[in-house]
Amino acid sequence: MTERWQPSERYPDPAIVALHPSFKKYHLALSAVERLWTGSRWGEGPVWLGDMRSLLWSDIPNNRVLKWDEATGEVSEWQKPSNNANGHTRDREGRIVACEHAGRRVVRFEYDGSVTVLADSYQGRRLNSPNDVVVKSDGSIWFTDPPFGTYAFYEGIKTEAELPHTNLYRVDGKTGAITCVADDIDHPNGLAFSPDESLLYVIESRSSPRNILAYDVTGEGLRNRRIFVACAPDETPDGFRVDIDGNLWCGWGMTPALDGVRVFNSGGDPIGHIHLPERCANLCFGGRHRNRLFMSAAQSLFALYVNTQGVAGG
DSSP states (O other), X not given: OOSSOOOOSSSSOTTEXXXXXXXXXTOOTTOOOEXXXXXXXXXXXXXXXXXXXXXXXXXXXXXXXXXEETTTOOEEEEEXXXXXXXXXXXXXXXXXXXXXXXXXXXXXXXXXSOEEEEESEETTEEOOOOOOEEEOTTSOEEEEOOSGGGSSSSSSOOOOOOSSSOOEEEEOTTTOOEEEEEOOOSSEEEEEEOTTSSEEEEEETTSSSOEEEEEEEETTEEEEEEEEEEOOTTOOOOOEEEBTTOOEEEEEOSSTTTOEEEEEOTTSOEEEEEEOSSOEEEEEEESTTSOEEEEEESSEEEEEEOSSOBOTTO
């Protein structure tokens, strides 16, 4: 990839690389990586809004959430200030759920314009800086809480963390009760369920090297922690989503050779890579058929049509 990136003018796009023959099933030969917009400091947490034909994503250091309109291609500020919001998703009623670094909480935006705080403390202590979030089909909200937003006055508010562990939490969708479902993850980051919700995958972002962990989901909890992908020292996964075949599409990078999206099959084997000119922090599936991959990178928003669909609710 050159320093001055330009979209491919030829098909197939050389930025899309099969690491295993099985990836060819998901690669549309007449689809290329598109840069939809550029101008952020650190793009994160995209979520697709099908009813609005638009995408929201976070520009954390600029303390705003941006909105890309599919019909016009225009980008506007959806929320500013945003409390340095990071991860976003939608619940099973279509409401937007957001993780706030500066607010140190997880919130839900109601249809009447009000904001409901879903979680801001655990056992009497303030959360660190909620990072990423997913909603299970039973309505429960699962989120990670590393202290990244407390490190500096850049992606949040510099302060001392109050909790001794960097935990993974579950908020009951009916009672609102918050429980810690894992306290053994060294700075949990991105997370996603398998298509049948029997597994939860979590990025362990301060292990050395980083790991992608897998847990069995047992009702309201987790068990049987194991390493799903042991990353190489220069591989840094961040946010990710799962498609209907159980493949993990992971934000990847921190070196020019690795920046982009790495795709793993349900067995943990790498099968494909989408090269981008910037570090990809997070991604989601969207579009009418959930077959368009939206990738929030450091300074830009990219998109690619693929031959699969994101899991509903992801």
